[in-house]
Every structure is written in C-alpha cells, then in structure tokens.
Amino acid sequence: MTSPALSIHQAVKTYSNGFTALKGVSFSVQSGEFFGLLGPNGAGKTTLISAMAGLSRLTSGHISICGHDVQREPNITRKLLGVVPQELVFDPFFSVREALLFQSGYFGLHKNDEWIDEIITNLGLADKANTNTRNLSGGMKRRVMVALALVHRPPVIVLDEPTAGVDVELRQNLWQFITRLNKAGHTIILTTHYLEEAQSLCNRIAMLKHGEIVALDSTENLLHAETDKQLALTLDQKLPENLRQQIIKEDGYNYLLKLADYSQLATMLQSLQNQNINVRNLQILENDLENVFLRLTSDHMKDEK
Numbered sequence: 001m002t003s004p005a006l007s008i009h010q011a012v013k014t015y016s017n018g019f020t021a022l023k024g025v026s027f028s029v030q031s032g033e034f035f036g037l038l039g040p041n042g043a044g045k046t047t048l049i050s051a052m053a054g055l056s057r058l059t060s061g062h063i064s065i066c067g068h069d070v071q072r073e074p075n076i077t078r079k080l081l082g083v084v085p086q087e088l089v090f091d092p093f094f095s096v097r098e099a100l101l102f103q104s105g106y107f108g109l110h111k112n113d114e115w116i117d118e119i120i121t122n123l124g125l126a127d128k129a130n131t132n133t134r135n136l137s138g139g140m141k142r143r144v145m146v147a148l149a150l151v152h153r154p155p156v157i158v159l160d161e162p163t164a165g166v167d168v169e170l171r172q173n174l175w176q177f178i179t180r181l182n183k184a185g186h187t188i189i190l191t192t193h194y195l196e197e198a199q200s201l202c203n204r205i206a207m208l209k210h211g212e213i214v215a216l217d218s219t220e221n222l223l224h225a226e227t228d229k230q231l232a233l234t235l236d237q238k239l240p241e242n243l244r245q246q247i248i249k250e251d252g253y254n255y256l257l258k259l260a261d262y263s264q265l266a267t268m269l270q271s272l273q274n275q276n277i278n279v280r281n282l283q284i285l286e287n288d289l290e291n292v293f294l295r296l297t298s299d300h301m302k303d304e305k
C-alpha cells in the first residue's frame with residue numbers, strides 16, 4: 001500500500017509561553033485528495049502547517065509526508081511539500097522571474113524555465129514577470145507566493161489562506177490552476193475562511209477547534225447529516241406545545257426549528273393544521289458548510305466562557 005500524502009499522529013505543540021496550540025491532532029490525507037483544514041481564528045491551523053513544513057518542531061507526535069518523517073528526513077520532505085504561507089515574505093531585490101529561478105536553484109533545478117513560464121501564465125503574472133517583487137500589489141505578491149511554492153512541482157501542496165484579501169480574478173485563476181494540478185495527481189491541503197470555496201473544492205474536511213479535531217469527514221457527509229436541516233416558519237399564532245422541543249430560535253411568530261427529515265415536516269404541518277394554526281411562510285434551510293462550521297464553532301464560544 002502506498003503511504004498517505006500526509007500523516008499526522010498525535011501532534012502536540014506547546015509554545016514556550018506554556019500555551020498548547022495543538023492537543024494531540026491525528027489524521028491522514030491520501031494521495032490525490034483535495035483536503036480542507038478549517039477552523040476559527042486561533043484554532044491551530046498555521047501551527048500545524050508550520051510543523052508540516054518543518055519550520056517549527058512539535059512538542060510530541062509525528063508528521064510524515066509521503067511516508068517520510070518531517071523531523072528525521074527534512075531534506076526529503078522539503079522537496080515533497082510546497083507551502084503557500086499566509087504571510088507575504090520576499091527577497092525584495094528580485095523580479096518575479098528571478099525569484100522563481102532562484103527558488104528553483106534552491107531545489108537543485110537548473111532547467112526549470114518551461115515550468116516557470118507555465119506557472120507565471122497560469123497565475124496571471126505574465127505582465128509582471130520582470131517587475132521587482134517589492135513593487136507589486138498585495139494581490140500580485142500573493143500570486144508570487146503561490147508560484148514560489150509550486151516551482152519544484154511538489155506532490156503535496158499546502159495553501160494557507162491563499163485567497164485572503166485577493167480579487168475575484170485571482171481566485172478564479174488560482175482555483176482553476178490548483179484544480180488542474182489536483183487532477184494531475186497533486187494532493188492539495190487548503191485552509192480558507194471562505195467556506196463556500198472549501199465546500200466546492202474539497203473532497204474531505206477536517207475542522208480544528210482549540211487545537212483539537214472536532215469533525216473529520218467527506219464534505220458530502222458533513223453537508224448531508226440529516227440532523228442538520230432547519231425549518232424557518234412564520235405562523236399566525238404561537239407554536240403549539242407539542243412542537244416546541246424543535247425550537248432553535250424564536251422571534252414573535254417566527255420560528256427556526258430543527259428538522260430531522262422530510263417526513264417529520266409532513267407530521268409537523270399536519271399537527272399545525274389539526275390545531276387550526278396557519279402557516280404564513282415556510283422555508284427549508286438546507287445545510288451548507290457555514291452551518292456546520294457555525295454549529296461547531298458556537299460550541300467553541302460556549303467553551304471559551
């Protein structure tokens with residue numbers, strides 16, 4: 001059996017100030033997956049990515065990339081991984097093309113022009129190839145960060161908030177290109193605050209909260225958990241006693257109710273009719289990733305109190 005693209009086993013990270021940002025995180029990403037790592041601010045995503053990239057050491061636990069341990073075999077894992085970090089960091093003396101050539105040299109790739117041209121074109125950087133990186137706009141700098149991470153054609157690509165603060169055009173370029181790389185066999189690991197992006201791109205998602213995994217499933221299963229449907233209902237009077245256990249939120253005669261499945265809807269409507277209660281408005285709220293995320297992170301709000 002081939003090794004997973006990424007394997008994290010009981011990752012614990014306690015910073016020098018005593019704060020534990022990762023509390024025993026374990027999961028694997030198989031080769032070829034488009035995997036989402038989601039979580040609210042401060043959940044530990046960047047901490048985990050830094051440890052994957054070998055930029056910071058775990059307090060305990062192991063991370064391996066394609067079967068190679070990040071701590072013990074850094075020279076191998078560095079080549080297997082391309083990380084697009086959140087922060088924009090550059091050598092200010094290079095043009096875009098020079099930066100990419102320099103980065104290629106770092107990986108021992110001296111005949112990389114064809115691939116560099118392809119990256120430059122696909123990321124919409126062709127006009128800026130000879131511009132000094134320090135003179136680029138924030139969005140253009142972000143594109144260069146992505147290009148730098150791809151220069152050695154890493155089998156595993158990690159994108160930490162790649163679309164934070166960038167325009168629609170780059171997002172589209174970027175996702176087209178990344179999707180193409182994924183189809184060509186590259187494993188993609190993505191963190192994003194744009195949940196609709198994760199929903200449409202990722203086949204599987206891990207949600208991290210306070211340094212622990214709180215959900216790990218296929219995007220489809222996360223979205224289609226039957227219990228997550230909701231019913232928004234406006235009545236002409238109060239909801240009867242027999243249905244009040246379904247209430248999530250109540251505002252006058254407007255109700256947000258839990259809905260286990262469609263057959264329950266029929267039962268509820270029948271019950272209202274039997275009691276001569278009229279429905280003025282009705283809407284079934286299908287689940288989206290935002291709902292799942294909010295449900296999991298509202299627990300997080302409670303935890304923080």
Ligand SMILES: Nc1ncnc2c1ncn2[C@@H]1O[C@H](COP(=O)(O)OP(=O)(O)OP(=O)(O)O)[C@@H](O)[C@H]1O
Nearest residue numbers: 015017019021039040041042043044045046047048
């Ligand atoms: N060097 C450090 N020393 C102490 N605590 C740190 C350090 N770096 C990060 N933390 C803390 O660890 C926790 C996790 O931070 P991290 O940056 O990994 O979260 P994140 O999920 O990437 O958040 P965001 O979505 O805001 O980028 C936070 O509470 C943060 O304040």
